[in-house]
Each structure stands twice: as structure tokens, then as C-alpha cells.
Amino acid sequence: MQPINLTSALAAGKDLVAKVQTASGVDVKACYQCGKCSAGCPVAFAMDYTPRQVMRMLQLGLAEETIKSRAIWLCAQCETCSARCPRSLEPAKVMEALRIEAKRAGFEADDEIATFNEKFLRSVASNGRVFEAGLIVGYNMATVQPLKDAGVAPSMLAKGKLKLFPSKIRGRDVINRMFTKAEKMEADNK
Ligand code: SF4
Ligand code: SF4
Numbered sequence: 001m002q003p004i005n006l007t008s009a010l011a012a013g014k015d016l017v018a019k020v021q022t023a024s025g026v027d028v029k030a031c032y033q034c035g036k037c038s039a040g041c042p043v044a045f046a047m048d049y050t051p052r053q054v055m056r057m058l059q060l061g062l063a064e065e066t067i068k069s070r071a072i073w074l075c076a077q078c079e080t081c082s083a084r085c086p087r088s089l090e091p092a093k094v095m096e097a098l099r100i101e102a103k104r105a106g107f108e109a110d111d112e113i114a115t116f117n118e119k120f121l122r123s124v125a126s127n128g129r130v131f132e133a134g135l136i137v138g139y140n141m142a143t144v145q146p147l148k149d150a151g152v153a154p155s156m157l158a159k160g161k162l163k164l165f166p167s168k169i170r171g172r173d174v175i176n177r178m179f180t181k182a183e184k185m186e187a188d189n190k
Helices: 006-024 036-040 051-059 063-067 080-084 091-104 111-127 132-142 153-158 172-188
Strands: none
Touching: 006 051, 006 063, 006 091, 036 051, 036 080, 051 063, 051 091, 063 091, 080 091, 111 132, 111 172
16 A cells, blocks of 8 residues: 555545545445445455545545545446445445546556456457456456466366357447447547
8 A cells, every 4th residue: 555645635635525426426424434345346455445445535535545546447347335335325436436537637547457448348349248268368468478367267167167259249239339439428528
């Protein structure tokens, strides 16, 4: 975890917290820090700040630090945190709002995360769903670690957890329209 300069972070963070709360519809003060969101988050192990910590940082006014974090780009928007929150808060929406504010402030995902996202979306665009084996091979090649997951592949294949060829869904034209619309929205916002 990175050290935080409290004085400057607090001064800059106040407006940002208000924007994130408005955009997400989540009152971060209502979080009582039980940690159920972090316990269920499938990518918390790789985050610099867990969802619970992100909520706490926003309560403290440390929004500037959250938009510089890796956590917001690693969030897969699976919504497990939102489903499990006993206060009916939606940390997933908070993560999304933070990503939007991060982009506005000129921050981007680091190269590793951006590469993964790009490979993931390309797989969904061509198959209508993610093709895991293709995603892993593509990502490992792009990040120059071609043998990284080679050791687990045989047992996953044997157990039917990994397929050698993609299965394409019907109605890929709908998916393609979604991608086209998203690309247009992105271009219009530049
Ligand atoms: S599950 Fe809800 S109340 Fe508990 S720490 Fe996460 S956001 Fe806060
Ligand atoms: S939505 Fe994001 S933060 Fe919430 S559990 Fe899923 S990956 Fe974790």
C-alpha cells in the first residue's frame, strides 16, 4: 500500500467525494466497514485497496488517492460486493464512478490491466462471450510471459474447465451493435 499525504489529499478530495456520491447514488458514510464486500470480491487479492478500504478512504475524503489506485481498474463490475452489502450500498457503482472521475482527471489503467481489458473485450466482441484459453494465451504473449499458465492448462483441460476452441453465441450482431455504440460514445466524448 502506498503512503498517503493526508493534508493535501483531504483538501483536494472533498469535491471529488461529492461527485462520486452523486454519480453512484451511494452515501459512503452509510458504510459500517464490515468487509463483506472485500471478502466476496474475486480480484481483491490483486488490488492495492480493497473495496472496503476504498469506501473508508472516501469517508475520510481521500478521493484523490482512490482515483490513482489500481483497484478501480481491476474491478470487474461483477457486483458481488453490491449483492453482499448488508447496508444495501453498491460499491460496484462507486468503483465505476471512480473510474469515470479518474479518466476525467487524466489517469488510465496501467499497461498490464489495459492489455488484459483489451484482450478480454476483443474476445467478447468476436465470440459473444469470453474464450478463456484464447484470452490467456493472447494476454501472456502480449505481456511477454508465454509459459506463465502452461503448468495448469493440462489439468484444466482434463477436467473440462478449459476449452480448446471458442463457442460462439447466437445473436452476435446484437453484441456487435453494443460495441459499435460504445465506440461511438467514446469517440464523441473525446
Ligand atoms: S459490505 Fe457494505 S457496509 Fe460492509 S464494508 Fe462493504 S460497503 Fe461497507
Ligand atoms: S464489482 Fe468490483 S469491487 Fe465489487 S466484487 Fe466485483 S470486482 Fe470486486
